[in-house]
Amino acid sequence: MSGYILWTFYAFFMQSRQTDLENWATALSESVADVLKEKDTQRVQLIVQRYGAPANITLRVFDAQGLLLATSAPQTDRQITNWLPIPGVLEALHGRSVQGLAKGVLSTDDRLYIAKPITRNGQLLGILRISITLEQFQKQFARVIWTISAALGITIFLCTLVSDRLARSLSKPIEVMRNFAIRVGGGQFDGRLTIRQSNELDQLATELNRMSARLKSLDEERRAFLANVSHELRTPVSNVQVTIEALERGAVDEPELRDRFFQTINEEAKRLAGLIHDLLDLGRLEAGVTLLEIQAVALQSVISRAIRAMEVRMQAKNVTVQVDVDDLQVMGDSERLLQAFLNLLDNAIKYSTPNACIFIAASRHKQQALISIRDQGSGISETNLPRIFEQFYTTSHSTKQSGVGLGLAIAKRIIEAHGGSITARSKPGQGAVFTLSLPLES
Known part of the structure; x- marks a missing residue:
């Protein structure tokens, strides 16, 4: 960016100076043309001396044959016998205005020049050549380059420090997280990671x-x-x-x-x-490796099969069932759904008191079938309720009952594998209600 800015600045300055030269040449050529028309060589010399400055601006006027008539640098120019090789002179004699960058006539400094033919009524009267030195500008430009380079160096140094500090601030928490991940991978789960950065x-x-x-x-x-x-x-x-x-x-x-x-x-x-x-x-x-044969299943049929399978157990405990199930078709695997209902009925029978009744109801709710299984047992305490679907979890009351605490866990996994859900609610002494939702046939 610094190089581009410098190059743009340099090009703008050169273009401005060349424009100034062209304006000066145009204005002076009109004045010189009048004098050359009258063939007043002395006045030409006065004009050249007035507008020329030996240190900065060199002004020369040539006749139509390329002979020097007047110059603002007579001490230098008297050493030149042939002006045709000087840049711009020959072109101007042929009627073309030329401008550009060239070395001084007898020096090595860079100068901008313009050579312009002087004409009047289509007749070539002579040529005007103006050149200006770039030494002062080049010295100033060199100072600008050094200033910008120093500023650029300081900026790069500061950016390096800031980048290094930023990189360290980023790498340190990453290193901490890496060490934390290594500890977790090694089985140490008690640690806690704290990164105080809002990002x-x-x-x-x-x-x-x-x-x-x-x-x-x-x-x-x-x-x-x-x-x-x-x-x-x-x-x-x-x-x-x-x-x-x-x-x-x-x-x-x-x-x-x-x-x-x-x-x-x-x-x-x-x-x-x-x-x-x-x-x-x-x-x-x-x-998730159990393959389910998903198809339309009559909900009433699955629940009826589950009740028939548990009929002997219910008779042994003198438990009855009251069913209120709508005619619904759910999408699922009939055998797996039967297994889930058997586990839920087994749980309801196990905790029901003698001569109790189990209530099974099912209805449509939007695109889901809602099934509830309610028993009249002693209920589930608030402490045990959140954990009844865990593997091998049995309540203190259930330790006297048969089973190892896998039935409800299996029922939950089966229902979830069908894209449904199962929840339980209960109050001690008021039995428990298990609510299932299953997707209906589209």
Whole structure:
């Protein structure tokens, strides 16, 4: 930018000086033409001496043959015998006005010149040549160059300092975030990142803190999941192992005891198989690898199948069902939806009091089917309510019931895999209500 400004300034000055030369030459050529017409050589010399300045401006007048008539620098010009090689003289003798940049006649300094023919009534009377020195301008321009160069150097130095400081201010928080990410990658989730900058780095630090908190939560869930799985698998395996050892020690010879032990082994094996099946289902649903056969499904049909499957359990506990389901078609996998309803009904039956009633209702709401399953059990406390869909989570009241806390978790994953949602609300002593939403057939 500095070079462009200097070049523009230099070109503007040269153009201005050349314009001035042309104006001077035009004005003087008129005065000289009158004198040459009268062939008054003395007056020509007076005009040249008046307007010429030996140090800055050199003014020369030649006749029509190229002979010098008058000059403002007689001491220099008397050394020249042939003026035709001087720039502009020959062209002016041929009737062309010429201007440009050339060296001095007997010096090496740069000068702007103009050579202009002097004519009157189409007759060439002579030529006028004016030249001005650029030495003063060049000295001033050199000072300007040095001033701009110094200012440019200072500016570059200051910009370097500012850039270095800015780069350090940017790189330091990035380095802090890198070290934080390394710690998080190594499993250290307790740290917190603090970046006091109101920009994108501050937002990035906030997201990294949120990610770290989420990873910590997931790590805790993973540890709890592994502990729960280990506990739930260990119990039936231990029971089977103890029963087999008892049979080996002679219980097999007592028919009644043997049959009871075999029944225990069978029940524990079924419990273990069911647990493994639920774990595999939960793993597939969470990983998103379960393939759903999405099609139009009659909601009444799926709910009726779930009720029939639970009929024996409801009769055993003397629990009835009241159904109010509209004729709706939902988009989903009928078998997976059946599994979700079975888990929800199993939960409602498990916590219902004897002679209670379970209410199932379904209706349209915009492009969703809203299904509610309400029981008349003891309800869920406010402490337990937010966690009932977690894996292996069981309330203190449910520890006396069968199950390992996977049914509601599986039901939630199935409903969410269908693009729906499930929520629960309850008040202690007033039962619980599970509300599902599923997309309707378009």
